[in-house]
Amino acid sequence: MTLEGNSQQDTEQANILILGIGNILLSDEGAGVKAVWKLQRDYEMPPGVEVLDGGTSGMELLSTIESRVRLYILDAINSDEAEPGSVTRIDLSEEPGFFQNKVSPHQLGLSEVLAVTQLTGTQPENIVLYGIRPFSLETGTELTPQAQKGIRTALDLLFQDLGELGLEPKQRNDT
Numbered sequence: 173m174t175l176e177g178n179s180q181q182d183t184e185q186a187n188i189l190i191l192g193i194g195n196i197l198l199s200d201e202g203a204g205v206k207a208v209w210k211l212q213r214d215y216e217m218p219p220g221v222e223v224l225d226g227g228t229s230g231m232e233l234l235s236t237i238e239s240r241v242r243l244y245i246l247d248a249i250n251s252d253e254a255e256p257g258s259v260t261r262i263d264l265s266e267e268p269g270f271f272q273n274k275v276s277p278h279q280l281g282l283s284e285v286l287a288v289t290q291l292t293g294t295q296p297e298n299i300v301l302y303g304i305r306p307f308s309l310e311t312g313t314e315l316t317p318q319a320q321k322g323i324r325t326a327l328d329l330l331f332q333d334l335g336e337l338g339l340e341p342k343q344r345n346d347t
Contacts, residue, residue: 187241187242188240188242188243188334189222189296190222190223190244190246190330191243191244191245192204192207192224192246193205193226193246193247194206195227195228197312199308199309199314199315200304200307200316201248201306202315203246203247203304203319203322204248204304205227207326208223208224208246215341215342216344217341218334218341221339224236237285237296239296241296241298242296242297242299243298244299244300244330245299245300246304246330247302247303248303249304249305250306256316256318256322257317257320257321257325258305259305259326260302261300261301263300264286265300302326302330304319304322304326306318306319
């Protein structure tokens with residue numbers, strides 16, 4: 173898998189990473205990746221903010237995640253308590269054990285990456301997960317309407333968090 177970043181990002185590593193993870197071949201499981209595709213296509217990020225499609229990568233993300241000030245993760249999460257399309261915002265800085273309970277097929281890789289950053293002292297200072305509850309995990313590349321709604325909600329929450337830092341993505345004129 174090739175990791176694709178924001179093409180306007182210079183070679184210097186940004187302080188903030190917005191990471192979409194998921195498998196785009198399993199319908200709503202790809203919601204996190206498709207959310208960052210929307211960000212890359214429709215928005216210009218402020219300086220210091222990088223947007224990355226992490227796909228189903230695991231340890232390959234280590235050098236990209238290490239030593240960030242903030243890490244925002246967009247992903248599909250399993251939750252029997254939530255309606256499909258709903259979004260759960262989890263501050264992993266306050267709940268570091270969250271990934272010990274596997275809630276997504278590829279999160280074992282992300283859990284390992286975050287564990288390594290913790291062991292090496294390179295863990296991002298702040299980590300927030302926006303978990304989108306999938307409706308369908310059937311084979312297919314199209315998102316359900318529920319997941320599309322979840323992406324809009326997750327991006328609204330992300331923009332709110334960035335706004336609290338004084339960072340506001342600008343919508344591109346050509347969208």
